Amino acid sequence: MAQLISVHDVADPRLDDFRDLTTADRRPDRPGGRGFVIAEGTVVVRRLLASGYPVRALLGVERRISDLEPDLAGFEVPAYVASADVMAGVVGFHLNRGVLAVAGRAPQPSVVDILAGSRVVAVLEGVGDHENLGALFRNAAALGVGGVLLGAGCADPLYRRSVRVSMGNVLRVPFARLEPWPDGLSTVRESGFTIAALTPRPDSVALRELTGKRVALLFGSEGPGLTEEAIAAADVTVRIPMADGVDSLNVATAAAIAFYETAGR
Amino acid sequence: MAQLISVHDVADPRLDDFRDLTTADRRPDRPGGRGFVIAEGTVVVRRLLASGYPVRALLGVERRISDLEPDLAGFEVPAYVASADVMAGVVGFHLNRGVLAVAGRAPQPSVVDILAGSRVVAVLEGVGDHENLGALFRNAAALGVGGVLLGAGCADPLYRRSVRVSMGNVLRVPFARLEPWPDGLSTVRESGFTIAALTPRPDSVALRELTGKRVALLFGSEGPGLTEEAIAAADVTVRIPMADGVDSLNVATAAAIAFYETAGR
Structure with missing residues (x-):
């Protein structure tokens, strides 16, 4: 089961995967790009959890993280719970879907x-x-x-x-x-x-x-x-x-x- | 033929039809709404000119207005020519399509x-x-x-x-x-x-x-x-x-x- 962790500080380094998403989602070969796969909203986060991509962490408001708890069984990843304002401060804009997940890339089929x-x-x-x-x-x-x-x-x-x-x-x-x-x-x-x-x-x-x-x-x-x-x-x-x-x-x-x-x- | 008029002043009252488009295009029954039909870009402006909607005016950078000159034959409307910066100042945001036209509403078929x-x-x-x-x-x-x-x-x-x-x-x-x-x-x-x-x-x-x-x-x-x-x-x-x-x-x-x-x- 994912570990729920309350976070209150926008500068918390554990949230760096989610920081400044307008640049962090760029391809690794571009400036600022870390090449992560980023899922927004419960529907897409669920799909990411089911995909086999290596999920690194979740960040969401309490209600959304709790909606996802059944899907998180078997995942040993941190699920950071924050207010909408802290999330916006980390991500760099206001997210109305209330939850994000970040994963690494997975090998694609041939x-x-x-x-x-x-x-x-x-x-x-x-x-x-x-x-x-x-x-x-x-x-x-x-x-x-x-x-x-x-x-x-x-x-x-x-x-x-x-x-x-x-x-x-x-x-x-x-x-x-x-x-x-x-x-x-x-x-x-x-x-x-x-x-x-x-x-x-x-x-x-x-x-x-x-x-x-x-x-x-x-x-x-x-x-x-x-x-x-x-x-x-x-x-x-x-x-x-x-x-x-x-x-x-x-x-x-x-x-x-x-x-x-x-x-x- | 439309009358080409160079404009340089963002505050020019002749451009009021194009002002603050994020509110001006709202329906007439909403705050700030004037109910105009607004066409952006040469393709859509051409379609507006062909539509029978009562065109009131055009506003565009020189190149775009000149692209449209053949389509403007028979239209007795002002075509304001401005720099991209003046256009952005009037409209309220930067438009990358370079030309706008404003029309009133037309009666719809039954x-x-x-x-x-x-x-x-x-x-x-x-x-x-x-x-x-x-x-x-x-x-x-x-x-x-x-x-x-x-x-x-x-x-x-x-x-x-x-x-x-x-x-x-x-x-x-x-x-x-x-x-x-x-x-x-x-x-x-x-x-x-x-x-x-x-x-x-x-x-x-x-x-x-x-x-x-x-x-x-x-x-x-x-x-x-x-x-x-x-x-x-x-x-x-x-x-x-x-x-x-x-x-x-x-x-x-x-x-x-x-x-x-x-x-x-």
């Missing part, structure tokens, strides 16, 4: 392992926006996608904002970097997947015509879309029929439709 | 008119989040939904944040309040629509089994979902098959899938 366990996977290129990336993982979890492969130019799914927007689903849906890009797509094809690039070009087939027992859905970033190299490396190009091609859909929304049509079948 | 022109409509209950509402309008425009009917508890689609998140599509997709709620749904049925309530309850039919020449898709808010009264007023309940029913999908994402399945057929 590309081959993800492919072996999946019928549908998402493959991303240039999805650099943390909110879009988080939303895409949420949609992948809800609609039964087996994993996410990250090509060139993708953001870190374990950045705090991605974790939050994904509702913690970045901790559940396996992901891996696919390298080199786009040549690594040959590994996907060799595992028996049809690689379908989502692109609005008029010669693309309509999404509902897409066949293939195992499908890798390839998405580019909002705006520029997929590179020519990525499209050339796909087996087929697929489009979502649009009333208005001008701004198209947000990438996570387009992905949700494609996940629904393929994984949900 | 429920009956929207129904007459549509094969698929969205009907919302309790969608009070401005970003979700804006995203839903964006998805409705992209996927060919004829209009949006707002039941009880919905936010104002013309609030600044909704306009922005919708990419200006709240100015293109017609909407109307559906009153009284939920009894007004009888008008929808009498116009020949099958009313399909989206709800994850297990006795709902799978979305892809939904039939009906004309369909009104009924969505509740994220979290509580539709009220029992609204579900009882529907003809059929429909669910999106989910791998994990726990957090389900964001309402705008669920709507995109339902729009794709019905309007895109």
